Structure formats: structure tokens, C-alpha cells
Amino acid sequence: MKRLEGKVCVVTGGGLGIGAATCLRLAEEGARVAVTDLDVDAGGKSRDAIISNQGEADFWFLDVTSQNGVSEAFEGIRERWGRIDVLVNNAGIAGVNTPPDEVRAEEWQEVMNVNVNGVFYCTKHVVPHMRASGGGSIVNLSSIYGIVGAPDLPAYHASKGAVREMTKTDALFFAKDGIRVNSVHPGFIWTPLVEKLARDSGEGVEAFRKTLDERHPIGHVGEPEDIAAGIAYLASDDAKFVTGSELVIDGGYTSQ
Numbered sequence: 001m002k003r004l005e006g007k008v009c010v011v012t013g014g015g016l017g018i019g020a021a022t023c024l025r026l027a028e029e030g031a032r033v034a035v036t037d038l039d040v041d042a043g044g045k046s047r048d049a050i051i052s053n054q055g056e057a058d059f060w061f062l063d064v065t066s067q068n069g070v071s072e073a074f075e076g077i078r079e080r081w082g083r084i085d086v087l088v089n090n091a092g093i094a095g096v097n098t099p100p101d102e103v104r105a106e107e108w109q110e111v112m113n114v115n116v117n118g119v120f121y122c123t124k125h126v127v128p129h130m131r132a133s134g135g136g137s138i139v140n141l142s143s144i145y146g147i148v149g150a151p152d153l154p155a156y157h158a159s160k161g162a163v164r165e166m167t168k169t170d171a172l173f174f175a176k177d178g179i180r181v182n183s184v185h186p187g188f189i190w191t192p193l194v195e196k197l198a199r200d201s202g203e204g205v206e207a208f209r210k211t212l213d214e215r216h217p218i219g220h221v222g223e224p225e226d227i228a229a230g231i232a233y234l235a236s237d238d239a240k241f242v243t244g245s246e247l248v249i250d251g252g253y254t255s256q
């Protein structure tokens with residue numbers, strides 16, 4: 001028996017990077033996967049990859065900053081498959097890399113809107129569906145930068161701290177409904193988000209990657225599949241006694 005047989009899983013930002021790897025892994029574990037993203041091409045490719053791998057999936061356009069859009073997409077998924085058991089709040093952006101006193105208010109708001117408000121809207125609108133299914137699992141993508149600081153990306157780090165704390169509060173509120181809520185804290189994972197940081201660094205992509213590799217005691221950055229494996233565990237009943245917890249997958253980064 002696969003661990004997610006019979007479950008319906010929704011992944012935000014499921015078109016690329018960690019989200020795409022997670023969609024594939026959840027489907028391999030037997031779930032029906034609602035791939036959602038605002039990038040229609042990437043989301044469609046992610047769905048197609050699952051189907052060519054003999055999995056079950058469909059794509060819904062979803063911008064997590066639109067509360068109405070979130071609510072409508074979740075209604076559509078429930079109508080299609082009858083239930084929602086798992087939500088992976090994965091969509092996120094890095095925002096500007098300038099010191100806090102140079103970040104413009106609109107730049108700050110943009111990051112909070114996707115990384116914090118998006119998690120709020122998706123959680124708010126998935127809970128009624130999970131209650132109707134008798135419970136569920138919500139997995140929130142925080143970061144090592146929800147745990148420790150760094151002198152870059154100030155809005156991003158603040159947003160990931162918020163996600164870490166929202167996770168614990170939501171875990172306490174929804175425990176009585178059988179809904180578990182946990183956060184995942186990746187170290188640097190080589191995805192389009194990090195590749196863009198590398199291109200923008202002015203250091204050169206290879207040099208940037210080497211510097212990142214050296215910052216992880218294990219000797220290298222992670223792969224999207226490393227995070228997908230942790231998310232699949234939290235989504236599954238193997239984690240039935242796990243809520244409000246922080247799963248750190250960071251090659252030792254935060255142990256230093």
C-alpha cells in the first residue's frame with residue numbers, strides 16, 4: 001500500500017522547483033495531485049510529468065495572492081475529486097536583495113503578499129474542506145531563514161519567520177479537527193528561485209553555487225527531491241502524531 005493512496009493533495013507553486021518535485025513524489029505515493037501555479041506552462045508540464053509516470057493529476061491556475069481565486073480553485077478541486085486531504089503551501093518568492101533601509105514599502109508588501117498572505121488564504125479556505133473529510137495535513141514551506149538570520153533578502157526572511165509561527169498557531173487551533181500543520185525548513189536547494197539569485201549576484205552562477213555548497217556542512221546544496229521526501233512524510237499517516245513541528249532539511253546549515 002502506497003502511503004497516500006486515496007488522498008487528494010493540493011500543491012501551490014507546483015510548476016517548478018520544490019513544488020514540481022513534491023507533486024511528482026506525492027503522486028508516486030498514490031495521491032491524486034492538484035498541481036496549482038500562476039505559471040500555466042510550468043504547471044501543465046508538472047501535471048504531464050505525473051501522468052507519464054502513471055500517476056493521477058490535474059492543473060488549476062492559482063495565484064495565492066487572490067483570496068477569491070484560492071477559494072474557487074479549492075471548490076473546483078473538491079468538486080472534481082470529492083475531498084481535499086493535504087495542502088502544501090509551497091508558492092513563494094525571494095523579493096529584493098537590498099538592506100532593510102533601502103527596501104521600498106511596495107517591495108516589502110509584494111513578498112508578504114505571496115509568502116504570508118498566500119499561506120493565510122490557502123489555509124483559511126482549505127480548512128472547511130479538510131473538516132468535511134474528517135481531517136488533513138497542511139505543510140508550510142518556511143526556510144532555514146525562518147530559524148536563523150542572514151544579511152540579505154530582509155523581507156523574505158521576515159516572511160519565513162512568520163510562516164514558522166503561523167504553523168504553530170494553526171496546529172493548535174486545528175488539532176481538534178484532526179488537521180495537522182507542520183513547517184519544512186530547507187537549506188539552499190538548487191531551483192529556478194536560487195538560480196535567479198545566482199544570476200543576479202554578479203558573482204557568476206558556478207562561483208555562487210560553489211560558495212553556497214561550502215556553507216552547508218554536508219558539502220553541497222540540496223535537490224528538490226530532498227524536500228519532497230520530507231513533505232511526503234508529513235503529508236502521510238506516518239506523521240499522524242506530528243503537528244506544530246519544524247522539519248529542518250538543510251545539510252547541517254543551522255547546526256553550526
Ligand code: NAP
Pocket residue numbers: 012013014015016017018019036037038039042062063064065089090091092093114118141142143144185186187188189190191192193194
Ligand atoms: P521556485 O523555483 O521559484 O518555484 C516557485 C513556484 O511558485 C514557481 O512556479 C512560481 O511561479 C510559483 N509562484 C510564485 N508566486 C506565486 C503566486 N503568487 N501564486 C502561485 N504560485 C506562485 O521556488 P522554489 O525554490 O522551488 O521554492 C519553493 C518554496 O520553498 C518557496 O516557498 C521558497 O521560499 C521555499 N524555500 C526554497 C529554498 C531554496 O533554496 N530553493 C530554500 C528554503 C525555502 P513563477 O515562476 O511564475 O513565479
